[in-house]
Ligand SMILES: Nc1ncnc2c1ncn2[C@@H]1O[C@H](COP(=O)(O)OP(=O)(O)O)[C@@H](O)[C@H]1O
């Protein structure tokens with residue numbers, strides 16, 4: 042079993058009295074492998090959060106199936122096993138911390154699972170070290186920065202020892218520094234602890250280091266592939282009101298303007314500098330390479 | 334200005350009283366209150382006061398802070414004392430003017446009641462000065478957990494307390510922000526009569542309510558994601574453990590309690 046999450050023709054609709062049924066997910070087929078780092082992009086209302094809530098049985102499919110580590114999320118009896126396997130971190134760091142002391146908050150999940158006290162202690166310490174917040178274990182959450190609070194929320198999930206963590210726009214309310222803290226933390230969790238990461242975000246630059254980018258539109262998967270593959274399809278992304286990283290956009294516009302000899306799928310600023318200085322060198326401007 | 338409101342009055346320090354198990358402190362405070370109310374003469378109160386002074390000295394909480402705890406209730410104390418002075422009759426008339434008669438017993442009783450209330454309030458404030466709100470909630474949950482067999486929602490109550498403690502600072506901060514935002518839009522919160530000021534609060538309370546519901550909804554989701562399903566089958570990371578200090582505390586309290594009972598039986602009553 043190499044897929045930690047697998048959806049088959051997943052359908053979901055909200056029914057409200059005023060508007061009747063509103064289809065939010067319309068046939069999503071997605072397989073997420075163990076240990077993979079998947080970024081999910083899509084404009085507001087495209088169904089990202091709804092999809093994420095299917096991954097830990099917070100919502101159940103109206104049609105189709107969703108499997109987590111081989112367990113059908115529709116199976117009531119497996120609900121807590123599923124939530125233990127797929128942890129979820131939400132957008133607002135303030136609203137997901139329960140306790141008045143950091144370490145007690147991290148212990149909340151394992152306590153609910155009925156883990157013995159000594160084992161909880163061990164897990165809490167390890168989780169706090171994994172997110173680099175061990176020194177803050179006795180602090181009150183409200184005195185921490187947004188990025189720190191979000192890392193505590195992540196530690197609270199790690200302490201449940203999940204195979205996969207789904208993060209629903211975890212950086213949307215953070216300043217650039219907090220964003221950087223959170224993103225580098227989850228990359229480390231993926232590479233060092235082998236935890237599968239599903240990162241939902243609308244910041245393009247957070248997705249360039251992912252193994253795979255999935256683009257959602259109107260309850261469906263529009264594009265899926267490596268960041269390079271996905272971001273080279275600038276026109277398709279534009280059609281769904283999504284942007285590409287700045288570096289990609291610059292190269293794309295130069296290409297459109299008729300500049301020859303530029304590769305497609307440039308993602309990071311460094312790559313962009315490299316490509317442009319090579320171009321200038323070829324065209325006879327040797328002094329243009331950045332001097333470090 | 335609103336930031337000055339502090340919730341709870343925990344005074345962190347390293348002391349043998351701080352180190353006691355919260356359950357011990359809760360039980361002993363109740364015992365202390367009972368003994369102060371059993372005591373019916375000044376010797377009993379003196380004994381209780383001596384006990385309070387001993388604990389205060391051990392706790393390293395500044396005396397000034399303990400004295401401050403009676404400030405909010407000085408009115409109650411004064412009121413009780415005045416009622417007692419005017420209503421209680423005795424043999425020796427000390428003062429007479431028109432319909433006012435003051436007897437010796439009235440004065441003694443008034444003094445006695447005042448001292449009694451002050452002792453109770455100071456003693457219980459010592460509990461909150463030396464125990465963090467988290468420990469207090471924890472201790473309360475565990476002490477009351479036998480009541481679960483009567484279907485009392487002890488765990489839910491404790492969790493509610495914890496969440497309240499967790500979110501009060503957040504909500505205070507938010508109130509501050511909303512107030513600034515409304516002021517920036519020209520809201521005048523600080524002048525005018527009472528009615529105007531109360532009216533000015535409406536545009537602050539409404540956004541606060543809306544966002545609190547939002548927060549409650551998010552928190553419920555987050556708790557569910559973390560496998561919360563009530564108190565059943567839940568374990569706790571922190572184990573409460575009684576140490577030598579706790580047994581000493583019980584021993585000393587029992588001695589004082591015994592002394593007070595003996596004194597209130599053997600010595601003449603004040604009232
Ligand atoms: N609780 C709800 N009740 C009814 N409709 C909802 C609810 N939550 C979300 N929706 C609708 O579902 C759609 C997708 O929402 P969501 O999954 O939150 O999108 P995203 O996270 O990509 O912004 C939106 O059109 C939204 O209006």
Ligand SMILES: [Mg+2]
Nearest residue numbers: 089090209210
């Ligand atoms: Mg969303």
